Amino acid sequence: MESVPVSVVWFKRDLRVSDNPALVEAINGPYPVLCIFNLEPERLERADVDPIHIEWELDCLTELRTALESIGGSMQFNLGQVTDQLSELHETYDIKHLYSNEETGLQWSWDRDKSVAEWCSANGVEFTEFPTNGVVRRLGTRDHWKKHRDARVSSEQINTPVAMESPKGFTSNSIHSMEQLGLAARTLVERPLPGEKAALNVLYSFLDERGRTYRKDMSSPITGWDACSRLSPYLAAGCITIRQILHHTRRKQKKVKVNPRSKENLGWTSSLSSFQSRLAWHCHFIQRLESEATMDVIALNPELDGHLAREMDVERYAAWSQGKTGWPFFDACMRSLIATGWINFRMRAMLQSVASYTLWLPWTDTGLHLARCFLDYEPGIHWSQVHMQSGVTGINSIRAYSVRKQSTDQDPDGDFIRTWVEELRDVPKEHIHEPWLMSDEQQKEYNCLIDVDYPSPIVDEKTARKEGVSKSYSAKSKPESKQRSLLVYEVHGSRKRR
Ligand SMILES: Cc1cc2nc3c(=O)[nH]c(=O)nc-3n(C[C@H](O)[C@H](O)[C@H](O)COP(=O)(O)OP(=O)(O)OC[C@H]3O[C@@H](n4cnc5c(N)ncnc54)[C@H](O)[C@@H]3O)c2cc1C
Structure with a gap:
């Protein structure tokens, strides 16, 4: 019996139904559509990947599967190589066309995408990829990048499909659980809800109320928690696109422009403008x-990095990474990050x-x-x-x-410190930023013995930072560093002064 001709949509970091060109093109094509998602086992081993990432992805994927099923689609999950998943499907169906959205990732993802392109050409399958957000593939020069990006993210959103046809007999399978994958993710405090509906709700709550003070409140970890969009x-x-976010942001901007000085619109003009700059930075x-897939291991300016010659110091790294440096505000930030993500x-x-200049640890x-x-x-x-x-x-x-400066600027009363650094919970405002200066009596009185309950600073911050900065200026001024900087600017430099 002849196998049924189909199109396949390969989902990666584009876990949404709305504003999804790959999905819509496949649906508009002549064949029934199979949706697939593949988790590569080597990803689970990568040093930059944490179980919290996989758990988040699988939860968003579950939401996507429900959304696809509600319009007649199905999605199959696979743990393995995507080319094996395609080969297996190709035995049952006649895959005519593979659709996906471009992913800009580290070298391993380029290698994966290349192997998929090779599989397609070896099997006579047409492979079409669509651009993601404002990233331009095969960009010649940065000179005109902004024009491309702005046009792309300002264009009309792709209509959300309301129906799709899956081939007979193709049904969703189950998505692996974290236990099945042998992974345990740390439990994050107030982890956001997964999926594209949740993404839109977060955007609406930002544009309805939370974002009003974005400009003034984004720099503090206390106020930033609510005032930042939290869309990252x-x-x-890929539960939401930059184009979708911009579309809603500009609608809000239009409303505000009608009467920017009204009580209702107070604060919004500058906040919306700052927010749009951040979306452009994205x-x-x-x-x-996109043009340097090895940025996790090779610096953009390797000559400069070579001159800096930072070295691993196990003790410093442990203190830095666990939030046990003896600098209360730093430790609070690191511990809060670990707890909330x-x-x-x-x-x-x-x-x-602090890692790179003050502690002189390798950025890799x-x-x-x-x-x-x-x-x-x-x-x-x-x-x-x-x-x-x-x-x-x-x-x-x-x-x-x-x-020291960030501590007094962003957490003057020490509330954030006391929330995240338990050992300092009884220390009053006047000592909270530099508890190591407390007398023995004060340490006893405030239940915090330095070097017993809480460490003294790992290095003298001011001296170490100054030294790091001075070594950095010296490395930057070397002729090889300067020469490379010209090239770096040519390929990567922002053409607009910020
Ligand atoms: C060392 C370091 C590592 C970072 N790593 C990441 C990362 O892995 N993922 C990530 O999304 N952001 C990263 N950022 C950028 C920034 O801190 C986060 O995007 C932002 O804090 C996310 O919160 P939000 O969505 O509420 O941001 P908002 O302030 O509400 O901004 C909205 C969106 O704009 C983009 N954006 C905001 N600030 C920046 C920026 N400085 N550069 C580029 N895009 C920006 C993000 O997509 C963000 O979601 C990093 C920043 C630093 C200094």
Whole structure:
């Protein structure tokens, strides 16, 4: 009997039904549609992947499967190589066309996508990929990138399909549980709800109320928790697109423009404008990884990185990664991140810059730790930021955050510190930022003996940071570093001054 001709939609980090060109093109084509998702076993072993990422992805996938089934579709999950999954399906069905949305990832994902393209050409299957957000594949020069990006993310959204046809006999199978995968994810405090419906609800709550004070409140880990959009884990799993977010943001902007000074609209004009800049950064940084898939192991400016010659120090790394440095605000940020899977941008920058400048630890190792901490791990943004906050691009200014300054600026009363650093819960405001300066009597009175209950600072922050900055300027000024910086700017530099 002749096998049934079908199209296949291969879902990756695009776990949504709405604004999904690959899905809609397949549905509009001449064949019934099979949906597949494949989890590569080697991904589970990767040093940048944490069980929280897999759990989040599987939960979003479950939501997607329900959404597909509600319009007549089915989805099959596979643990293995995607080409094996395709070969198996090809034995039962005559796969005519494979559709997917482009993924910008590290080298392993490029290799995977290449093997899929080869499988398709060996099996006479047409393979069509669609661009994702504002990232431009095979971009020649950065000069015109912004124009491409803006046009793409401002274009009409793709209509959400209301019906689709699956071939007879093709039904969804079960998605592996974390136990079946042999994984246990740490339980995150207030983990967001998974899936595209939840993503839209988070966006609406941001644009209805939470985002009003975004501009002024985003820098503090206390106010940022509510004032930031919190869309990052959804963007990372592809539950929502930048185009969808921009569409709703511009609608809000239009409403505000009618009477920007009214009580109802107070704060929104500047907040919406700042928010849109961040959405542009999203695409700008992922575009970097699009042309340098090895950013997790090779610095954009390898000559500069070579001159910096940072070294692993096991004791410092342990203190940094566990939030036991003896700097209360730093420790609170790291512990809060580990517990919740999220922290605001300013604090992420501080965590990385303290590792790279003050503690002089290699960014490759510390970047991996942070990747595993973030529920929203997005390789393109992550490694670009790790490079920037470690001063290994050569095109960004050297910025080494002072924990002491961030502590008094962002948590003046020490509430955030006391929430996350139990050992300091009884320490009053006047000692909370530098508890090691307390007298023996005060330590007893406030139930915190330094070096018994809570460590003294791992290094003298001011001296170590100054030294790190000075070594960085010296490495940046070497002729080889400077020469490479010109090339880095050519390929990756933002053409608009920020
Ligand atoms: C060392 C370091 C590592 C980071 N790693 C990641 C990561 O793995 N995944 C990730 O999504 N973001 C990362 N960021 C960027 C930023 O901190 C987060 O995007 C943001 O905190 C997520 O919260 P939000 O969605 O509420 O952001 P909002 O402030 O509400 O911003 C909305 C969206 O804009 C984008 N965005 C915001 N700030 C930036 C930025 N500085 N650069 C690029 N895009 C931005 C994100 O997609 C974000 O979801 C990192 C920053 C640093 C300093």
